[in-house]
Amino acid sequence: MRVTIEINGTERVLDDVWEGESLLYALRERAGLPGAKNACEQGECGSCTVYLDGRPVCACLVAAGQAAGHAVRTVEGLSTVDGELDRVQRAFLAAGAVQCGFCTPGLIVATHDLLARVPSPDDAQIREALSGNLCRCTGYEKILDAVRLAAGSPA
Amino acid sequence: MDFLRPRTLDEALAMRAERPDAVPIRGGTDVMVEMNFDRRRPGALLDLAGLAELDTWHRTADTVRLGAGVSYARIMAELADPLPGLAMASRTVGSPQIRNRGTVGGNLGSASPAGDAHPPLLTAGATVEVASTRGTRLVPAADWYLGVKRSALAADELITAVHVPVAAGPQQFAKVGTRNAMVIAVCSLALELAPATGAVRVAIGSAAPTPRRCPDAEAYAGAEFADRRLWTVGSPLPAVLVQRFGELVAAAADPIDDVRSTAAYRRTALAVLARRTLTWAWREFRDGGRRCA
Ligand SMILES: Cc1cc2nc3c(=O)[nH]c(=O)nc-3n(C[C@H](O)[C@H](O)[C@H](O)COP(=O)(O)OP(=O)(O)OC[C@H]3O[C@@H](n4cnc5c(N)ncnc54)[C@H](O)[C@@H]3O)c2cc1C
Ligand code: FES
Ligand code: FES
Numbered sequence: 001m002r003v004t005i006e007i008n009g010t011e012r013v014l015d016d017v018w019e020g021e022s023l024l025y026a027l028r029e030r031a032g033l034p035g036a037k038n039a040c041e042q043g044e045c046g047s048c049t050v051y052l053d054g055r056p057v058c059a060c061l062v063a064a065g066q067a068a069g070h071a072v073r074t075v076e077g078l079s080t081v082d083g084e085l086d087r088v089q090r091a092f093l094a095a096g097a098v099q100c101g102f103c104t105p106g107l108i109v110a111t112h113d114l115l116a117r118v119p120s121p122d123d124a125q126i127r128e129a130l131s132g133n134l135c136r137c138t139g140y141e142k143i144l145d146a147v148r149l150a151a152g153s154p155a
Numbered sequence: 156m157d158f159l160r161p162r163t164l165d166e167a168l169a170m171r172a173e174r175p176d177a178v179p180i181r182g183g184t185d186v187m188v189e190m191n192f193d194r195r196r197p198g199a200l201l202d203l204a205g206l207a208e209l210d211t212w213h214r215t216a217d218t219v220r221l222g223a224g225v226s227y228a229r230i231m232a233e234l235a236d237p238l239p240g241l242a243m244a245s246r247t248v249g250s251p252q253i254r255n256r257g258t259v260g261g262n263l264g265s266a267s268p269a270g271d272a273h274p275p276l277l278t279a280g281a282t283v284e285v286a287s288t289r290g291t292r293l294v295p296a297a298d299w300y301l302g303v304k305r306s307a308l309a310a311d312e313l314i315t316a317v318h319v320p321v322a323a324g325p326q327q328f329a330k331v332g333t334r335n336a337m338v339i340a341v342c343s344l345a346l347e348l349a350p351a352t353g354a355v356r357v358a359i360g361s362a363a364p365t366p367r368r369c370p371d372a373e374a375y376a377g378a379e380f381a382d383r384r385l386w387t388v389g390s391p392l393p394a395v396l397v398q399r400f401g402e403l404v405a406a407a408a409d410p411i412d413d414v415r416s417t418a419a420y421r422r423t424a425l426a427v428l429a430r431r432t433l434t435w436a437w438r439e440f441r442d443g444g445r446r447c448a
Contacts, residue, residue, distance in 0.1 A: 001158055019158040019200060020190045041191040043184055043253055044337060055228070055255045061187040062256070063180060065158040066204050110251070131336030132250020 003068045007031055008077030014064070023067045024048045024059035027074060035075035035105045039134075046133035049106035050074045056113045058132075075105035078112055088112045091150035092143075099137035107133045111147050120151055157199035164208040164286070164315065170201055172288045172311045177201040179313060181209070181224050182256035184249070185265045209260065209315060217321050220284075223260025223314040230259070238319055240275035240326030240345050247271055247330050250337050260314045263299065266306035266365075273300065273366035274345030275328055276317065277358035283307075284316040291315070300365035324348040325439035327432035330360075331424045341416040344404070344428040348436050353381055355400075357429065362408035362421055372403035372429065389441050392434065400433055401426035 003017045003026065014030040022041070027033045027050070037047040041060045048059040051073035059072075078086040088111045091097075098104050107130060114121055114129035121129065126147050135143060159177055161167035170177065176198030180186045189195035203209060209224030212234065219237050221230070227245035231254070235242035241259075248254050248271050262272040263283060276296045283294045285308060294307050296317075301307060308314065326347040332338025343360035355376035360366045379396050380386060410421035 019156040020196070022187060022191060042188045043249065046250065046252060049252055056252050057256050058184075058252045060191060061183045061253075063158070063183055063187060063190075063200055063202065065160065065200070066180070066183065066202050068160075069205075113251075128336075129251060132252045 001065065003064050005031075005064075005067045005069075006071040007033065008073055017064050019063075019065060021064045022060050023050070023052075023062040023064045023072065026064035026067075027059060027072070033074050033076050037102050037105055039102055043132075044134065045103070045106070046110065047103050047106040049109040049133065051109065051113070056110055073109075075108050078108065086112065087153040087155060088115065088146075088150045091146045091153060095142050095146035095149050097138060097142040097146035103133060103135040103137075107135065107143060111150060114147070115151055115155070121147070156197070159199050159201045160205060161201070161203075162205065164206055164313075167201065167203060167206060167313060168286060168288050168311075171313055174199055174201070175310050179203055179264065181264075182226065182258045182261050184253050184257040185261055203260075203313070214321070219319050219321060221259060221317045221319055223263070223316055224258050227254035227257050227259075237321040238275075238279070238326075239322055240279060240328050240347055241272060241319060243326070243328035244271040244275045244330075244343075244345065247328070247338075247343075253337075259317055263306060263314055263317070264308065266300055266304050268300075268303055268363065268365055269340045269343070269361040270366065271328075271330065271340060271343060271360065274343055274358040274360045275326065275347075276319065277366060277368050278326070278345045278347045278356040279319050279322075280356075281320070282318040283314060284318060285309075285312045286315045287312040293318070297368065300367075303364045322347065323352075324350045325436040327436045329428045329432050331428065339415065342408075342410070342421045342424050342428070344425060344432060346429070346432040346436055348440055350386055350440060353377060353386055355380065355433070357404055357432075359404065359408055359425055361415075362410045362425055364409070367407065369404045369407035372400055372407060375403055376400050376433070391441075392437050397430050397433055401430040404429035 003014045039045045039047040043058045043061045049056050050059045159170050178197040179201045181203045209222045212221045227248045230245040259272045262270040281296045328345045330343040331341040340361040342362045346357045358368045405422040405426040410418040
């Protein structure tokens with residue numbers, strides 16, 4: 001089927017979408033946006049986190065057809081078109097919160113959402129907001145550093 | 156496979172009647188896992204996410220009509236005051252991402268014994284509203300769960316709403332799992348006090364083939380609270396009462412050994428949850444949190 005989704009501010013027409021396909025697959029394999037990662041396909045790891053109508057969701061658990069007519073923002077959409085990174089993206093790099101990088105896109109979207117809602121989160125709020133994102137490399141400490149760093153930087 | 160996208164509830168009900176092979180999908184947090192892992196290959200998906208009729212709630216003096224498509228995140232943000240038990244349970248579901256998509260309608264549709272919405276719906280005496288082209292009917296939550304992942308929903312019906320009585324006293328929810336987030340309950344428990352009628356209600360999840368109330372524990376607590384005139388005296392709960400209440404809750408369970416835990420651990424943990432939640436709820440009552448009439 002054909003599915004039209006507003007992705008990162010641009011209306012995209014995706015063809016040959018299978019009716020049972022996830023938004024994650026459609027983004028990666030049809031829209032050419034490999035930022036959101038597939039690490040579990042069952043909602044457990046959060047590496048596929050994207051905004052759907054402004055709320056972070058697991059793209060692996062949204063049927064692509066359900067996103068038709070809605071607005072999706074992926075990690076690619078957080079930086080400007082000429083590649084200037086968002087403050088959360090910069091903070092993850094600066095704090096050394098990235099090792100293999102597989103969890104990073106999901107954590108960045110989740111953090112971006114947190115800071116939009118809670119500009120100066122305490123540690124409990126950070127942990128709660130990131131509780132749906134697993135990282136198998138960093139031990140999370142550098143990730144917490146990155147969130148604190150981003151919160152202290154101008155948006 | 157087809158992807159069906161009704162624009163109105165009536166259209167959705169017509170499609171549901173015409174396409175018995177279609178699986179309804181709202182948040183997708185259960186359905187998409189099955190799709191991604193090839194566990195389910197329905198003839199069609201019937202997308203309910205666009206139906207405004209399912210996405211609203213409405214409060215009257217004593218009841219909230221909660222649309223089947225309202226997410227856990229919205230229940231936490233918008234309904235913690237009238238429905239504290241359900242809001243507490245919602246807060247323990249999955250992760251923020253899951254709570255932004257998952258719905259009570261989907262929890263009722265899956266009817267897993269571990270579903271977190273079930274115990275608070277049972278203690279509150281909620282009613283499930285279902286509709287088909289044949290009409291609408293109301294099913295008490297107590298009659299909803301028929302077996303492991305089996306509910307009273309007929310093949311041509313959709314869940315439209317849940318009618319949940321507004322809290323008439325302190326409500327609690329507690330759940331045991333391996334971490335604070337992203338856990339399917341090892342066991343769970345909802346409890347509420349209704350000072351006006353003197354009732355103590357308690358229900359358990361992940362402890363039997365279906366979520367269930369604990370009638371013996373409720374009757375015991377109700378009688379003890381009355382005999383000891385606790386509602387009027389407001390004294391601390393006697394330790395023997397709390398202990399016995401926990402034992403009776405554990406006795407109401409019919410748990411199994413599975414990958415998440417053992418039957419014996421579940422019984423022990425349920426007694427602990429029962430004692431704790433009764434004590435918390437009683438403290439809230441004594442502090443005057445929700446002293447009614
Ligand atoms: C990572 C992860 C963590 C989770 N953690 C928890 C947890 O902690 N506690 C918990 O209880 N659950 C948990 N779940 C399970 C799931 O999120 C819940 O059961 C949720 O309530 C399902 O809602 P949904 O809208 O996403 O349902 P969907 O997946 O859209 O549907 C679920 C079922 O209900 C049916 N259905 C949905 N809406 C309707 C309707 N209106 N009428 C008729 N049938 C309908 C569908 O056909 C399907 O059979 C978790 C899931 C994941 C992936
Ligand atoms: S790939 Fe979606 S949560 Fe893991
Ligand atoms: S950096 Fe490897 S999983 Fe997080």
